Amino acid sequence: MTVDAGATEHTEQQFPDNPWPALWALVVGFFMILVDVSIVSIATPALMADLDAGIEPVLWVTSAYLLAYAVPLLITGRFGDRYGPKRLYLIGLAIFTLASLACGLSPTIGWLVAARVVQGLGASMMTPQTMAVITRTFPPSRRGSAMALWGATAGVAFLVGPLLGGVLLDSLGWEWIFFINVPVGVIGFVAAARLVPTLEVHAHSMDWVGVALSAVGLFLVIFGLQEGEGHDWGQLVGPITIPVLIGIGLLVLVGFVAWQARGPREPLVPLGLFRDRNFSLSNLAITTMGLSVTAMMFPVLVWLQSVRGYSPTEAALLMAPQAIASIALAQPVGRLVDRIHPRILPTLGLGGFAVTLFALSRLMTPDSSIVAVCVAMTFVGVTGACIWGPLATTANRNLPIHLAGAGAGIYNTTRQVGSVIGSAAIAALMSARIAAHLGPQAAEGFGGGEAASASAGTQLPPQVAEALSSAFAESLLMPAAVLVIGALAAVGLEQMRHHGRPAGR
Numbered sequence: 036m037t038v039d040a041g042a043t044e045h046t047e048q049q050f051p052d053n054p055w056p057a058l059w060a061l062v063v064g065f066f067m068i069l070v071d072v073s074i075v076s077i078a079t080p081a082l083m084a085d086l087d088a089g090i091e092p093v094l095w096v097t098s099a100y101l102l103a104y105a106v107p108l109l110i111t112g113r114f115g116d117r118y119g120p121k122r123l124y125l126i127g128l129a130i131f132t133l134a135s136l137a138c139g140l141s142p143t144i145g146w147l148v149a150a151r152v153v154q155g156l157g158a159s160m161m162t163p164q165t166m167a168v169i170t171r172t173f174p175p176s177r178r179g180s181a182m183a184l185w186g187a188t189a190g191v192a193f194l195v196g197p198l199l200g201g202v203l204l205d206s207l208g209w210e211w212i213f214f215i216n217v218p219v220g221v222i223g224f225v226a227a228a229r230l231v232p233t234l235e236v237h238a239h240s241m242d243w244v245g246v247a248l249s250a251v252g253l254f255l256v257i258f259g260l261q262e263g264e265g266h267d268w269g270q271l272v273g274p275i276t277i278p279v280l281i282g283i284g285l286l287v288l289v290g291f292v293a294w295q296a297r298g299p300r301e302p303l304v305p306l307g308l309f310r311d312r313n314f315s316l317s318n319l320a321i322t323t324m325g326l327s328v329t330a331m332m333f334p335v336l337v338w339l340q341s342v343r344g345y346s347p348t349e350a351a352l353l354m355a356p357q358a359i360a361s362i363a364l365a366q367p368v369g370r371l372v373d374r375i376h377p378r379i380l381p382t383l384g385l386g387g388f389a390v391t392l393f394a395l396s397r398l399m400t401p402d403s404s405i406v407a408v409c410v411a412m413t414f415v416g417v418t419g420a421c422i423w424g425p426l427a428t429t430a431n432r433n434l435p436i437h438l439a440g441a442g443a444g445i446y447n448t449t450r451q452v453g454s455v456i457g458s459a460a461i462a463a464l465m466s467a468r469i470a471a472h473l474g475p476q477a478a479e480g481f482g483g484g485e486a487a488s489a490s491a492g493t494q495l496p497p498q499v500a501e502a503l504s505s506a507f508a509e510s511l512l513m514p515a516a517v518l519v520i521g522a523l524a525a526v527g528l529e530q531m532r533h534h535g536r537p538a539g540r
Contacts (some may be wrong), residue, residue, distance in 0.1 A: 039097050042514030054168075054172035054173055054181070055181075056175075056230045057171065057172060057231045057232060058165075058168070058172075058181055058184065058185075058195070058218040059226075060223070060226035060227045060229075060230040060231055061124065061164070061165045061168060061227060061231060062165070062184065062185070062188050063219065063222065063226060063227075064124065064131075064161055064165075064220070064223040064224075064227065064246070065161065065162065065165045065186050065188055065189075065192075066191070066192050067131075067192075067216055067219050067220065067223065068104075068131060068157075068158040068161060069188070069189055069192035069196075070192045070195060070196040070199065071100065071135075071154065071158070071195065071196070071213075071216070072097065072100065072101065072192075072329065072454065073192070073195075073196030073197055073329075073332055074196035074199060074200040075096050075097050075196075075200070075212065077196070077197040077200035077201050077204065077259035077336055077347050078200055078204055078212055078347070079093055079094070079225075079336070079337060080337070080340055080341065081204055081208075081250050081347065082096065082147075082209055083511060085209060085469065086143060086144045086147070088144040089165065092144050092148075093144065094333070094458065094462045095144075095261070096144070096147055096148055096151055096457045097151075097329075097458050098261045098455065098459060098462070099148045099149075099151045099152050099155065100151040100152070100154055100155040100158075101155065101157025101179050101329070101451060101454050101455040101458055102112075102155065102254070102257050102258065102455055103151070103152040103153070103154070103156050103158075103159065104155035104158045104159050104162075104252055104437050104451050105155075105159070105253065105257065105448060105451035105454070105455050106159070106172065106253045106254050106257065107156065107159040107160075108162065108163060108251075108444050108447045108448040108451060109249050109252065109444045109448050110125070110246050110249070110250070110303070110444070111123060111160045111162075111163055111164075111444065112163035112167070112440045112441055112442075112443050112444015112447070112448075113124075113158075113165055113241070113242075113303055113440055113444060114440075114443070115164045115167050115440040115443075115444075116167070116236070116347065116438070116440035116441060117236060117241065117440075118164075118256075119233060119234060119236045120164035120167045120168050120171075120231075120232075121164070121227070121231045121232070121233050121234065122162070122169075122226060123160050123163075123164050123436065124161050124164040124165070124231070125162075125227060125228060126160055127156075127157045127158065127159070127160025127161035127164075127225060128161055128220055128223055128224050128326050129157070129160055129220075129224065130153065130154075130156060130157030130160065131154055131157030131161065131220060131341075132157075132216060132217055132220030132221065132224070132279075133215070134150055134151075134153035134154040134156075134157055135214070135217055135220065136213070136214070136217055136471065137150040137153065137534070138151060138154060138182055138213035139165075139210040139211065139212075139213035139214040139371065140149040140210070140240045142402065147505075149196065151235070151239070153492060162443075162447045162468065163440055163443040163444040164440075164443075164452075165185060165245065165443075165445045166185065166427065166431060166443035166446065166447065167300075167440045168231065168234070169181045169182060169185060169431075170431055170442070170443070172232070172234075173232055175520075177373075177420050178373075178428060178431075179368065179510045180295065180366075180369040180372070180373070180434060181369075182369075182372070182424045182425075182427045182428035182431070183365055183366070183368055183369025183424035183428070184369065184424070185374055185423075185424060185426025185427055186365075186420075186422070186423025186426070186427050186428075187361055187362065187368075187369075187420065187423065187424060188363075189423045191358050191361045191362055195358050197336060197350070197351040197354050198348075198352060198354060198355050198358065199212070199215070199331065199350040199351075200212045200347065200351060201346070201347035201348035201349070201350060201351030201352070202348050202351070203215060203329060204347040204348070205346055205348045205406035206400050207221055207345055216407070220295055229517040234237060236412070236442060240299075240300060240301045241275075241303075241345060242295075242298075242299040242301060242302055242303040244294060244298065244299065245291060245294055245298075245299060245303035245304070246303060247301060248287055248288075248290055248291035248294060249288075249291050249303060249304070250288075250292055250381075250534045252284050252286075252287035252288035252407035253284070253288070253448075254284070254285055254287070254290065255280055255281065255284025255287065255454070256281055256284035256285060257382065257452065257455045257471045258280070258284075258461075259271075259277050259278075259280040259281035259284060259463075260281065260430060260455070260459040260460070261455070262352075263277045263281075263459070263463060264278060264365050265516075270271050271284070274457060275499065285375050291304075292306070297482045303441075304405035304441065305438055305441055308438065308441070308442055311433050311434070312430075312527070312528075312529055313377065313429045313430065313433060313528050313529060314430050314431075314433065314434065314446075316525065316527050316528055317381075317426045317427075317429045317430035317446070317524075317528070318430060318445065318449040319449075319462045319520075319521070319523040319524040320355060320381055320385060320422075320426055320522075320524040320525050321422075321426050321427075321430070321446065321449060321450045321453070322449045322450060322452060322453035322521075323385070323453060323517045323518055323520050323521030323523075323524070324385065324388075324422050324423070324450070324453065324518070324521055325449075325450040325451060325452075325453030325454040325457065325516055326453035326454065326456050326457035326460070326514065326517050326522075327388065327455040327514035327515075327518050328394070328419070328454070328457070329453075329455075329458050329461070330457035330458070330460060330461040330513060330514040330517075331392060331415075331509075331514050332509075332513060333419075333461050333462070333465065334456075334461065334465060334507035334508075334510040334511050335354075335395070335399075335507070335511070336351075336354075337465075337507065338399050338503070338504060338507040338508075339353060340403055341495070342495065342500050342503050342504050342507070342533060343401070343405075353405065353408060353409060353412060354412055355412075356409050356410075356412045356413035356416060357412050357415045357416035358416060359416065360414075360415075360416030360417045360419075360420065360422065361416040361417075361419050361420045364416075364417060364420035364421075365420060365424070368380065368420050368421060368424060368425065369424060372424060372425050372428050373428075376528075376530060377429040377528045377529070377530070378525055378526055378527070378528035378529075380422075380425040380526065380527050381421065381422055381425050381426050381429070381521075381522075381524055381525035382525040382528075383418070383421055384418045384419065384420070384422035384425070384522040384525075385418070385422060385522035385525055386518070386519070386522040387414065387417070387418040387421070388415065388418040388419065388422070388518050389515045389516075389518035389519050389522065390515075391411055391414040391415055391418060392415075392511055392512075392515035392518065393512065394411055394513045395408070395411040395412075395415075395507070395511060396508040396509070396511040396512055396515070398411060399502040399504050399507055399508035399511065400501075400504050400508075401497070401501055401504055408437050425472075426525075427446070429528055430442070430446050431443065431446065447464055457514065457517075459485065460513060461510060461513065461514075464509075464510045464513055465506065465507065465510045468505075468506035468507070468509050469502075469503065469506045470533050471506070472502035472503070472505055473499065473502050473503070473506075492526055
């Protein structure tokens with residue numbers, strides 16, 4: 036595809052008069068699948084106690100979901116272009132809803148992890164279609180407001196998850212953090228079936244070699260990162276060590292990129308998209324955001340329950356100011372996106388988020404002011420509102436319509452890979468810092484009944500509370516540092532055009 040072809044396509048594209056009902060219908064399902072990333076974090080102590088598991092197996096409840104969510108995104112985005120975003124979305128929503136029922140019925144931690152894998156597969160079919168529908172139904176001049184809603188949904192979902200999870204845990208039990216998805220999924224399915232238009236499909240040929248290479252490479256790298264701490268970054272199976280596994284995965288991904296550059300007539304990942312500077316930098320920035328949002332939840336929520344003795348609901352309520360700030364700012368930020376330089380909001384947001392996490396880490400002590408913690412949580416929501424929607428708008432505005440699914444798949448893959456890395460990294464870091472402060476057996480022992488009793492209000496010995504607070508606070512510095520990289524990427528964003536530039540290759 037040439038530059039002129041991209042521009043003509045944008046010019047000739049016919050957009051619906053009122054695309055908002057379709058977007059609201061999609062937002063229901065999108066919100067639900069993202070809530071399921073963060074809702075489990077509040078249930079960590081309850082799952083450890085009820086299923087008799089340590090902290091690392093329970094963290095796999097989130098990691099398995101993220102792994103199954105992230106790996107197929109490149110493929111499902113392309114499938115949306117080929118078979119229609121509405122069809123892929125509805126199939127994914129049905130799979131996700133049924134898997135949620137299986138999660139709630141899980142008798143063991145292994146069963147729960149397996150059901151979460153199926154949930155993640157359903158989610159991977161849905162997410163790229165939401166962005167693709169925005170790109171194909173909203174004209175460029177109105178896309179900022181639509182992406183602001185999409186971004187606010189992502190940000191609020193990560194924040195509402197712990198609050199909703201806390202209420203359900205205290206009132207009905209951990210099973211209901213999954214059962215609640217069933218009626219919501221049915222409502223979302225009916226709404227999407229009625230309101231989302233059946234868009235024109237594009238006769239793409241499928242790059243099956245690219246499908247295999249991307250899936251295998253991403254799986255090996257992400258699985259290796261997730262399993263690294265549990266195996267002390269050493270032997271995994273037979274002669275295969277964690278570094279070897281990750282190395283093989285990286286080699287497969289290098290092979291995938293080489294194949295995309297030379298092999299298929301229509302590649303799974305059109306590398307020409309990355310010639311658009313904003314697309315490339317937005318992908319890097321959203322990777323750091325996905326990593327940091329996922330990583331911050333675990334140390335903060337476990338600290339609130341185990342050290343400060345709050346119940347799940349009380350701990351979640353302390354996170355509520357984030358959601359309130361994000362919701363309040365969604366509309367004004369959406370109006371700003373189409374009017375100011377695209378680097379301004381993401382740079383302020385990512386940089387401000389980094390500063391906020393650093394400040395929050397200083398507040399994570401056994402006797403710090405909870406009012407100050409709430410103020411810090413509010414700034415997390417303020418900065419998030421400046422990141423999610425603006426970055427999504429900037430990443431996709433210049434892309435040609437017929438590559439909307441591919442672009443959405445790439446963007447969501449990088450975001451989810453960041454989340455998976457964040458989940459794996461924070462698990463390893465938390466275990467390492469707890470071991471450093473309390474001894475090598477402490478990380479394994481900090482689970483089950485101990486965590487449950489602490490969160491139920493049993494006061495920890497002062498030296499243990501101080502050591503755990505230090506461990507969790509030090510863990511929070513990792514996502515803060517990563518956000519600095521995202522802010523530097525956002526500084527490089529350039530003024531957007533309303534016409535597509537990237538080639539198909």
